Structures are given as C-alpha cells and as structure tokens.
Amino acid sequence: MRRFARILTTVALVATVTAGTAGWASGNAQEAVTGAPAGSAGWRAAGLPDPERTSPAGIARFFAGLDPVQQRELARTHPTVVGNLDGAPLALRYEANALSTHGRYGGARVLAHDPRGRGQVALVYGDLTRAEHVAVIVPGSDTDAGHVRPLADMATALRRATGGRTAVVAWAGYTTPVGVGLDAATGRLAEAGAERLSRFTDGLAAVRAAEPSVFCHSYGSVVCGLAAHGLKAKDLVVFGSPGMRAANVTELGTSARVWAAKDPTDWIDRVPNVEWAGLGHGTDPTDPSFGARRIPADDATGHGGYFAPGTASLRTFAAIAEGDVR
Template sequence: MRRYARTLVTAALTTTVVAGTAGWASGSAQQAVTGVPAGTEAWRAEGLPDPARMTAAQVAAYFRGLSPARQRQLARAHPSVVGNLDGAPLPLRYEANALTAGPRYAGRRILAYDPRGRGQVALVHGDLARARHVAVVVPGSDVDAGNIAPLTEKADALRRAAGDDTAVVAWAGYTTPVGVGVDAATGKLAEAGAERLTRFADGLDAVGAAEPAVFCHSYGSVVCGLAAHGLKAKDLVVLASPGMRADNVRELRTTARVWAAKDPSDWIGKVPNVRFAGLGHGEDPTDPAFGARRVPADDARGHDGYFAAGTRSLRAFAAIARGEVR
C-alpha cells in the first residue's frame, strides 16, 4: 500500500513537472541514428563482409587477415564504413575518419564520425593503443558532433587528472536529447545509445585496449544503465543521474563496480526518481538503498561541475580510472 501511494505521488509530481516546467517544453523530438555505418551499401556492393552480420571480434579478425596495403585501400575507398567499424585497427579508423570529418577536429584522433542527423563523434585524448588505463565519458543532452566542447572539456580534465598513462575517449556516439524535453524523460534514445555503447566497448576489447572505466553524465547514465548488462567495463560511474532504469545495482546485471555522484547544488536532485507511463528513469543511484559506491561531490557546483579542477569528485574519478580504488 505504501509503495502504491508513493507511485501515485511521484506520478503526480512527474505530470506536474512535464506539464508545468518550461524546461521540458524546450526540448524537441529526436530520431535516433542507428544501424550500420553510412556508405555500407557501396561497401556491400563490392562483396565486402556485411557489417550488420559481424561482431566486433569478427571485424578485428577480418582486418588481421588483410595486408596493410589492402587495409589502407579500403580506408580510402570506404572511409565512412572503416572509420566506424568497431573492431577495425585504431590507426586505420583515425585515418578514415580524418578523411570524412575534414579539418573540424584538427589535431584530434577521431575514433568514430557519423555526420547523419546532428552528427556523432568519438574523440580520443591520449594514446589508446598503449595506455595502461582507459576511460570513456558518455554525455547527456545537447552534445553532438557540432557541440562537442562540453564533452571534450570533461575528457580533457579527466585525462589531466589521471595522467599520461590513461587514455580518455569523449564518446558522443549516440543521438542525445535536445534540452530537457520529453526525449530526456523517456528511454527511447537511451535504448538506441546503449546498443551503440555496448558495440563500441566490444570494439575496444577486440583491438586489445584496456578495459575501460565508463563515466556517464546526466542522461548518459540512462544509456549506461540500459547497457550495463552487456557492457565490457571494469567500472561504471554515474554522475548527475536522473536514474539508470533499475531499482538497484543487482538489476543492472553487471560485473563492473558501480559508482554514483551527485552534488547538493545540482538541479537533477529536484527531478522525481520514478518510472511511470514511460516517463522517468527510476531510483536515485546515490541513494544508499540503490547499492552503488558513493563518490564524494560536495564541492562540485551545479549540473556540470563534477570535472572541475580541484574538486573531490575529479580526484575520485581519476583514481577510479587508474584502478587505484578497491
């Protein structure tokens, strides 16, 4: 009875927020970009193996069977495919994506680039092939290929704090919500993003990169929650989370250690932690009953302050990325 009453109350709160908060109205519906890379039709027409039928491990095996000259030939002829094939050699993906992205990310190692929709991109900070430690940062709303700075700033900050033996991937590899509209309150985009994130991590594993710690900000934590059961990661860190579409850590069905951070000034604390009629993302991961390890974040400021220099949260993130916290 108490749980039923709580559901009614939180449902009413959710309805009030959606109906009465101008912020919700600021968002617009997005169509998730999914499926095989752009250019796959031309790739298939040459009799090349269908990306839709290959795991990341099979992609890696396919490229190992090619000569370096043939690999480069494919990257030049089909850059949009090779650059986005999880499991393809890292240098080859960098080369292919440099061709399709042009100068807009000058000096960056571009691990993925898809111009469809608002655009998706993954940028590598550091030497991913040789790094002892790897971290992946998954963003929330409003981040895309044309607005990547909020994500790269977080990735840069994490790498500076973690040190040169850590590579950090700024992964804007899914269609994020725009604003805090209905897309941000539902799981549709997160479901599509979870598939892409899982495949991306499979690709890192297939090329021998270190198992990553994955840092999931805001709506990105919904993506990570849905991906958790199949995600190759040693740590899963959520911050500014509206929920992970799970009632507790057990429901995530992951072997990764799960961490959560929320600072007292973050507006996300005012969002009802409920799932009702398709809206909301469930329990607060920082609630002790959820079962996540708590990351100190009392000196962070606002919704985006967790990676600020000198904060306890950033120091903790760096220690997690380096595997120093047991």
C-alpha cells in the same frame, strides 16, 4: 491512495521535465540514428563483411587477414564505413575519419564520425593502444557532433587529472535528447544508445585496448544502465544521474564496480526518482538502497561541475580510472 500518489508523482515528473528544471524544454522528439554507417550499401555490394551482422571480433579478424596496402585502400574507398567500424584497426579508423572531418576536431583523434542526423562523434585523447588505463565518457542531453565542447572538456580534465597516463574517449556516439523534455524522461533514445555503447566497448576489446572505466553523465547514465549487462567495463561511474532504469546494482546485471556522485547543488536532485508508465528512470543511484559506491562531490557545483579542477569528484574519478581505489 497508492495509485493516486503514483499519479501525482508522475505528473510532477512530467511537469519538471517539460517545464524544465533548467528553465527550458524541447518540443521536438529526436529520431535515434541506428544501424550500419553511411556508405554501407557500397561496402556490402563489394562483398565486404556486413557492418551490422558481423561482430567487432569478426571485423578485427577480417582486417587481420589483409595487408596494410589493402587496409588503406578500404579506408580511402569507404571512409565513412571504416571510420565507424568497431573492431577495425584504430589507426585505420583515425585515417578514415581524417578524410571525412578535415581536421575539424583539433587536439583529438577521431575514432568515429557519423554525419547522419545531428551527427555523432567519438574523440580520443591519448594512445588507446599503449595506455594501461582507458576511460570512456558518455554524455547526456544536447551533445552531438556540432556540440561536443563540454564533453571534450570533461575528457581533457580527466586525462590531466591522471597525469596523462589514461587514454580518454569522449563518446558522443548516440542520439541524445535535446533540452529537458519527454525524450529526456523516457528510455527510448537510451535504448538505442545502449546498443551502440555495448558494441563500442566490444570494439575496444577486439583491438585489445585496456578494459575501460565508463563515466556516464546525466541522461548518459540511463544509457549506461540499460547497457550495463553487456558492457565490457571494469568500472561504471554515474554522476548527475536521473536514474539507471534499475532498482539497484544487482538489477544492472554487471560485474563492473558501480559508483555514483551527485553534488548538493545539482538540479537533477529535483527530478522525481520514479519509473511509471514509461516515464522516469527509477532509483537515484546515490541512494544507499541502490548499492553503488558513493563518490564525494560536495565541492562540485551544478549539473556540469563534476570535472572542475580541484574537486573531490575529479580526484576520485581519476583514481578510479587508474585503478587506485578499491
């Protein structure tokens, strides 16, 4: 009977994600963009540090040994590598990405821009080198270099809620699922994203940015759950989460404080919290048994309403980012 019940639950899960709780689904599996940035073959041929094998700390040491003229020459000659090289000086990455994006993302500085696949991008609001507090927002499905507006709106809302004191990174740095389909029900894309997110936070540490609070929305919380054990973060905040591929906070293997929010109208609540045969993402992080600190979200609306002005969730997010909540 238990096996039959689990099968029924899994069938319900597949029906939910493929028929679409949001009313639609994607029929195309996404291929995760991984590995070294575009243009790395020429970079390696020039005898420069391998972008994959060299740690962000090693990249930081390499650039520290160059004078400003040499640094800028590398950014000009290899913009797609330098612009995506975790551990490289932030100002140099901004300069390199300005060459490749041509001002496409107004109002933000571009910390990463990978044109491969659907495109990946990391946008910075504020000054990462001077801000006492840093936040990184990891999005869920349907986010890429060409569809970044909802994520950018989250980032600007959080920055405003902190009075402009927190620098915020909108990190669309992994291949997200498209729609609500099997990609969203499995951890395949999240596993690739977790590696990229961990390296990104290593890069922030290498340039001496403040240890961030990481905010993870929807499928992004699956990425954060898989990355948690190696993530350099002081807080891990999930909202609208289908699960983190862990049964509880202890299984995440993180020293970060873990927080969770889900509003009563969020359709994610209708996705069964199971993990079986590779499908589903496990325990609801807002379940008391998970052990996360609960964030009030009763006045938020829907799956994307957690950053709406005036909501308890946004106020709490801002307080967490600024270290005002114990």
